[in-house]
Amino acid sequence: MANTQPAILSGTDEAQIASTCAKLGLSVTEFSELRRRATAAKATAYCRYSRFRVGATLLCTLPDNAGGKEQGEEEEEEAVVGVVRGEGKTVYVPGANVENASYPVGTCAERVALGTAVTSGIRTFRAIAVATDISPPASPCGMCRQFIREFCTMQTPIIMFDKNSDYVVMTVDQLLPMSFGPDALPPAGA
Secondary structure: OOOOOOOOEOOOOHHHHHHHHHHHOOOHHHHHHHHHHHHHHHOOOEOOOOOOOEEEEEEEEOOOOHHHOOOOOOOOOOOOOOOEEOOOOEEEEEEEOEOOOOHHHOEOHHHHHHHHHHHOOOOEEEEEEEEEOOOOOOOOOHHHHHHHHHHOOOOOEEEEEOOOOOEEEEEHHHHOOOOOOHHHOOOOOO
């Protein structure tokens, strides 16, 4: 089986970015916000051991009853830490890697972002962006791929940015083929 590497796309080629956005169903603004916010999240990484900073940002859609409010109830403005509202029901959720002296205890940026989103009641993810300080772009680790698989569709795009804002796009299915997920389990109580 041939191992084909995905193309690294230019982060400065506006036509290429527009083409990428059209294929992914994203606006150029959403793409730019994902890149900007993942890069900003990277700056908050706690990586005193590896010095390998990773930032991630999720592009999410709020459910109709976000925050558990019933229809007709007054909506209180309560900010969830890290969740930033975009246009309408769109939100961006950042995450950064958090290391620990006991190395296996560290948490990757993607899992920090997904954990924040899930505990905030967000379950619909349109895209994930990951940013690092290296080139070419780095992909999520195996543990993160499996964690992403739990909450995203197989066609959810993962946009990986390098230190120059050049990028690679792969879907969950491409990053984790023949994956095991919630759909493989029998229904509860069966």
